[in-house]
Amino acid sequence: MTAGSIARFLGRRVAHSAVVLLGVMVVVFALVQLVPGDPVRIALGTRYTQEAYDALRAASGLDRPLLEQFLSYVGNALTGDLGVSFRTGEAVAGTLLERLPATVSLALVGVVIALVVALPAGIWSGLHEGRVSDAVVRVVSQAGVSVPDFWLGMLLITVVASGLGWLPSSGYVPIAEDPVQWARRVALPALTVGLVAAAIMTRYVRTAVLEVSHAGYVRTARSKGLPASVVTGRHVVRNALIPILTITGIQLATILGGVIVVEVVFAWPGLGRLTYDAVAARDYPLIQGAVLLMAVMFLLVNLVVDALYSVVDPRIRLS
Amino acid sequence: MTGTPAVVPANGAVLSVADLRVSIGGREIVRGVSFDVRPGQTLGIVGESGSGKSMTVLAATGLLDAPGARVTGSSLITGTDGGAPTQLIGAAERTLRRVHGDRVGFVFQDPSTSLNPVLTLERQISESLETHRGMTRRAARTRALDLLTAVGIPDPERRLDGYPHQLSGGQRQRVMIAIALACDPTLLIADEPTTALDVTTQAQIVELVRALQQERGTAVVWISHDLGLIGQVADDVTVLRQGEAVEQQPVLGVFDAPRHAYTRQLLDARPLLGQSAPPPADASGAALLTVESLDVRFAVTGPTGRSVVHAVDDVSFTVRRGRTLGVVGESGSGKSTIAGALTGLVRPRAGAARLDGEDLLAGRGASGRRLRRRVAMVFQDPFSSLNGRSTIGTSIAEPLRVHRLTASGAAERARIAELLELVDLSGDYVDRYPHELSGGQRQRVSIARALALEPDLVILDESTASLDVSIQARVLELLLRLQAELGLTYLFIAHDLGVVQRMSHDVLVLRGGRTVEHRPAADLFADPREEYTRALLDAVPPVRPRAAQAG
Incomplete structure (x- = not known):
């Protein structure tokens, strides 16, 4: 009974995501048509000659009718061909794929750190509303939200890397190459993005727990004389999971979308910096590819979160 | 055990x-x-x-x-x-x-x-x-x-x-x-x-x-x-x-x-069964509201799909001027949906509703607005149906302003004072906020607001259900007095049969969106024809405690 309805639920979500993706493609495609100035001219810069212009225009397909351009863009994108960078002449898809592992490493480790901090802090704070410990958690998380990530990053570099010399201050090593080095390198940037995300998430977790802790069924749980740990774990936290999953998904997607400043501070070869450089150079194919990739990652994260909703909440699973 | x-x-x-x-x-x-x-x-x-x-x-x-x-x-x-x-x-x-x-x-x-x-x-x-x-x-x-x-x-x-x-x-x-x-x-x-x-x-x-x-x-x-x-x-x-x-x-x-x-x-x-009925009203007067074959369906969208709820299924009734039709039913019977359809909050799928012969459902634009003015509604919850950030005066003035009924600020103030007096509240309530009022006082304000447009028909949707019995009794008295003084016609929606009997000349019993019984109140309460009506009446706690019957 449940497997079928979960599959149906997810099927709808996938179909929904596909529609959103098509919309994103329209916007990404329109980007080049709408920006002021002629992208081909900009790409050529000082190398501009009429012949070179015509050649690049034809090569990029910009001389064909709009609809045809769009359809071939969609067709290419679906087969993994995102065009060629104006600047480097390399395939956009390849460039993006090269950067993807660094960004995914940073995002996943960062979110795990955020959860490790935010879950206990937020749950404790929500269950002890108005007490001193709650006030401490709220003040610290408020301060955490206000701290700029580059400042936190530089502080970590100064203390942990330069001062104590425990960890390297920058660079990235693929996990397949050397897992230990990967872990040592990802630690500080992930701690930076993780702590910033933790500050935001703590507040959401606290609010969710606080709201649930006043629910009728929590009073029912208390009226059964259950141990406090069971009341908290089985009754409060399980019901607070939906908003917690939501905010975790949003934070993960945000970090996946690129954390430029942190990537710069730690010389981290992620998507954020790549996108920033592409925008600065008006490298439209690369910008388009990066935006599309971010949209896909966002949709994937949302799909996972939706799937988890249905695991957590039988009302979603069984209705 | x-x-x-x-x-x-x-x-x-x-x-x-x-x-x-x-x-x-x-x-x-x-x-x-x-x-x-x-x-x-x-x-x-x-x-x-x-x-x-x-x-x-x-x-x-x-x-x-x-x-x-x-x-x-x-x-x-x-x-x-x-x-x-x-x-x-x-x-x-x-x-x-x-x-x-x-x-x-x-x-x-x-x-x-x-x-x-x-x-x-x-x-x-x-x-x-x-x-x-x-x-x-x-x-x-x-x-x-x-x-x-x-x-x-x-x-x-x-x-x-x-x-x-x-x-x-x-x-x-x-x-x-x-x-x-x-x-x-x-x-x-x-x-x-x-x-x-x-x-x-x-x-x-x-x-x-x-x-x-x-x-x-x-x-x-x-x-x-x-x-x-x-x-x-x-x-x-x-x-x-x-x-x-x-x-x-x-x-x-x-x-x-x-x-x-x-x-x-x-x-x-206590609103008891068989204790009181409203003052008699003309049973042969002109029909004010005529509802024919009303049909309302809702599409309910869940996370996994849509389903249709048939909330009101082929319901017809007539309310004569100056009388009260009690609409009775348990949750899900469609009684509030009927109120929603008559006030334009819910769009019916089929059926007709006429107020003095004019189509109440189709009315759009100026003529629709003029027609809707003649139907007012008082909701159940006096805590949420008044805007907490508006004074009582502003709440009552709003319908007057929307329909441009008062020429000047002085006229508006005079009209508000008059309406407050009508519901037994003194004039100094004008500047108070809802949170300063008790539940009964708020419901009086809601009634004053409903009367601001001098409606012919007042729909009372469980209007006394969340009030304490002693306050409910006084609000019911007020409603009966207003009906006598102003010649109002009520559509009185309630689940409490004692209250319905106290207020209604005719009763419509609904179940699952369908009409069970629609008869003059006196007949219906004295001799219910349908099994369901009888079950409803039997479920009402009797006047005497159980201990008295046992002994």
């Missing part, structure tokens, strides 16, 4: 409460209440909102969860295993946890929020068995199945692995009772257990608790605002008013020889 022999407090009571006081922020809310609950008997605690009835019982049983509340006095509950009675006031969390769920079980008001939505019913019943009885999950499951069977859940085997949202309100409350009785407690606390339920469901829950109580010898504390219901369930009664027990005696005494004036007032304010 019975547990170990119990050791009772010195006076033989299961629970003995003495001089219980609860204060929050220096304000004393429960002021020295004492009561005893005798073994196997039911103590009814009755009082209006703010009387402190829930707080009294929750404080006495150590389940009060109000930060900063100070509880003093004594509350002794029977011990088990030859141990001494346990003092619950000021007891340690550990002590309370051992008592809760084991010696005391609880059933709360709203079954839609008091069960955990993400846990199976089995888990919710078995967890207290595991905690207090040290049962294995397997043994607890068997016992949970027995309990679901005992409380009358159909197909209990399958329901064990189901979730609360798959049950109706009445079934959820049955599951709550199963949870409360899981460990065979000596005391069951039932805090307004039927208030959120339909009257027929209420009658079933009352019977269920009575049967289980007789079978197991459980003592019950039944909290309610409804004296009629208390008469059906209680052996002894405590009447609470503003945190004080003003009257305590056996149920027959409370009904036959009330000692306190407040008890008499509560008894008199």
Whole structure:
């Protein structure tokens, strides 16, 4: 009974995501048509000659009718061909794929750190509303939200890397190459993005727990004389999971979308910096590819979160 | 099924409460209440909102969860295993946890929020068995199945692995009772257990608790605002008013020889069946509202798909000028949907509604607005139907401004004062905010706002349902007076048959969106034709307490 309805639920979500993706493609495609100035001219810069212009225009397909351009863009994108960078002449898809592992490493480790901090802090704070410990958690998380990530990053570099010399201050090593080095390198940037995300998430977790802790069924749980740990774990936290999953998904997607400043501070070869450089150079194919990739990652994260909703909440699973 | 022999407090009571006081922020809310609950008997605690009835019982049983509340006095509950009675006031969390769920079980008001939505019913019943009885999950499951069977859940085997949202309100409350009785407690606390339920469901829950109580010898504390219901369930009664027990005696005494004036007032304010009817009105007058074959369907979109709810199915009726049509039905009968369709809040799929011959449903633009002006509505909840940020004056002025009915500010002020006077409120309410008013006063303001446009038809959608009985009685008086003075026509939607009889000339009984019976009120109440109407009437607590019928 449940497997079928979960599959149906997810099927709808996938179909929904596909529609959103098509919309994103329209916007990404329109980007080049709408920006002021002629992208081909900009790409050529000082190398501009009429012949070179015509050649690049034809090569990029910009001389064909709009609809045809769009359809071939969609067709290419679906087969993994995102065009060629104006600047480097390399395939956009390849460039993006090269950067993807660094960004995914940073995002996943960062979110795990955020959860490790935010879950206990937020749950404790929500269950002890108005007490001193709650006030401490709220003040610290408020301060955490206000701290700029580059400042936190530089502080970590100064203390942990330069001062104590425990960890390297920058660079990235693929996990397949050397897992230990990967872990040592990802630690500080992930701690930076993780702590910033933790500050935001703590507040959401606290609010969710606080709201649930006043629910009728929590009073029912208390009226059964259950141990406090069971009341908290089985009754409060399980019901607070939906908003917690939501905010975790949003934070993960945000970090996946690129954390430029942190990537710069730690010389981290992620998507954020790549996108920033592409925008600065008006490298439209690369910008388009990066935006599309971010949209896909966002949709994937949302799909996972939706799937988890249905695991957590039988009302979603069984209705 | 019975547990170990119990050791009772010195006076033989299961629970003995003495001089219980609860204060929050220096304000004393429960002021020295004492009561005893005798073994196997039911103590009814009755009082209006703010009387402190829930707080009294929750404080006495150590389940009060109000930060900063100070509880003093004594509350002794029977011990088990030859141990001494346990003092619950000021007891340690550990002590309370051992008592809760084991010696005391609880059933709360709203079954839609008091069960955990993400846990199976089995888990919710078995967890207290595991905690207090040290049962294995397997043994607890068997016992949970027995309990679901005992409380009358159909197909209990399958329901064990189901979730609360798959049950109706009445079934959820049955599951709550199963949870409360899981460990065979000596005391069951039932805090307004039927208030959120339909009257027929209420009658079933009352019977269920009575049967289980007789079978197991459980003592019950039944909290309610409804004296009629208390008469059906209680052996002894405590009447609470503003945190004080003003009257305590056996149920027959409370009904036959009330000692306190407040008890008499509560008894008199009850909307009873067969006690009163509205002043007669012309039955052959012109039809003001004619509804023909009204059909409303809602598309309900869930996370996994859509389904259609047939809320109103081929309903026709006529309301003559100056009369009241009572619309009666349980939840889901479609009575509020009809009000929504007539006021343009809900778009019907088919059917017609005419006000003085003009099409009420099609009206758009200026003519539609002019027509809608003649239909006003008063909603159920006086706390949410007034804007908390607007003064009373602004709330009443709004319809006047929208329809440009007053020429000047002075005229507007004069009209507002006139409307307030009409509902027996003084002129200085103009500058007050809703939170400064009581529920009854707010509902008066809602009525004044509805009358601002001089409507012909006033739709009263459960307009007195959330008021205390004494206040409800006064608002009903006001509505009858206004009808006589202004010649108003009412569509009176309610679930309380006593109230409907008090107000209505004709009655329309609905069930599941369909008409069950539509007749003059006097005929319908005297001789209901349909089985369902009879069931509704039978479910209303009778005037006399059950004890009087038994003896």
